[in-house]
Amino acid sequence: MRTWSHADFPFPLPAGHRYPLGKYRLLRDTLVNDGTLRAADVLTPEAISWAALGTVHEDAFLERLRTGALERRESRVLGLPWSAELVERARRGTQGTLHAARDALDGQGVGVMLGGGTHHAGRASARGYCLFNDLAVTVLALRAEDAAQRVLIVDCDVHQGDGTAELLGPDPDAYTLSVQCERNYPFKRIPSDLDVELPAGTGDAAYLSALADALQVAARAFGVPDLIVYLAGADPWEGDGLGRLALSFDGLAARDALVLDHAGAAGVPILVTLAGGYPPDVWDGVRINARTVRAAVERARDVPLPAPRPTS
Numbered sequence: 001m002r003t004w005s006h007a008d009f010p011f012p013l014p015a016g017h018r019y020p021l022g023k024y025r026l027l028r029d030t031l032v033n034d035g036t037l038r039a040a041d042v043l044t045p046e047a048i049s050w051a052a053l054g055t056v057h058e059d060a061f062l063e064r065l066r067t068g069a070l071e072r073r074e075s076r077v078l079g080l081p082w083s084a085e086l087v088e089r090a091r092r093g094t095q096g097t098l099h100a101a102r103d104a105l106d107g108q109g110v111g112v113m114l115g116g117g118t119h120h121a122g123r124a125s126a127r128g129y130c131l132f133n134d135l136a137v138t139v140l141a142l143r144a145e146d147a148a149q150r151v152l153i154v155d156c157d158v159h160q161g162d163g164t165a166e167l168l169g170p171d172p173d174a175y176t177l178s179v180q181c182e183r184n185y186p187f188k189r190i191p192s193d194l195d196v197e198l199p200a201g202t203g204d205a206a207y208l209s210a211l212a213d214a215l216q217v218a219a220r221a222f223g224v225p226d227l228i229v230y231l232a233g234a235d236p237w238e239g240d241g242l243g244r245l246a247l248s249f250d251g252l253a254a255r256d257a258l259v260l261d262h263a264g265a266a267g268v269p270i271l272v273t274l275a276g277g278y279p280p281d282v283w284d285g286v287r288i289n290a291r292t293v294r295a296a297v298e299r300a301r302d303v304p305l306p307a308p309r310p311t312s
């Protein structure tokens, strides 16, 4: 099964920073070494064009990001030090999400970006480690190429998808569902079509029940979409440094199964992105993400995919 990774494009980060930069290479190598993925099936995306980013983001904001001219306040809310390498990685990551979505729609049924899910990025703001909103960019690109029109976002990162809500919330052909810890970042919400706010300490059973209910509410409100976009955040895990929910490893795996099976039962292609995850030990993040990818691979259809289309 074909997947996408930007792991070979790191960026300068101060020692001890919470962003799990090293995880993405460990994850890719783990999945190849254990036979989940063939090395040849982990592709490196090219950098997405500025024009494609401009379908979603404000021109002046993109120009500040491109040239390193972010204001001090903007750098603070991004939470990562600007560098040309950071921008390059984010452009490749966004393109990887788009490629993975095409894989899902081109017959594989499931597409995987080994990263992505940068849901805090808004039209003119980079926030919470997210430069570009790969989800919204992907939705607009798929529509432009007539690959998918109506998209359901299922955001299971522990933090609310405020950027996605800003960009796709008002869109009648996109339904944004976000399941999060109620007292957690971002403290100023932008409402999704459906927000599920869970108290700190929520464990497996209550979480899974709330998610199952929310998927049914979304299905009733929105019908059958052309594509489901899943953010399989690792940060609802009980040991996460930023999460405040209390899901176990098995609870997260049950969550992945719930969303993947929901898509499978409806016959809807699904794009899987990994979004956030901040365990003190990076290997716990690898363990959670690897289980997500293995579950996705089990559900993918084994079809020969066309060569990746060039950046639009």
Ligand SMILES: [Zn+2]
Residues within 6 Å of the ligand: 157, 158, 159, 233, 235, 275, 276, 277
């Ligand atoms: Zn998060």
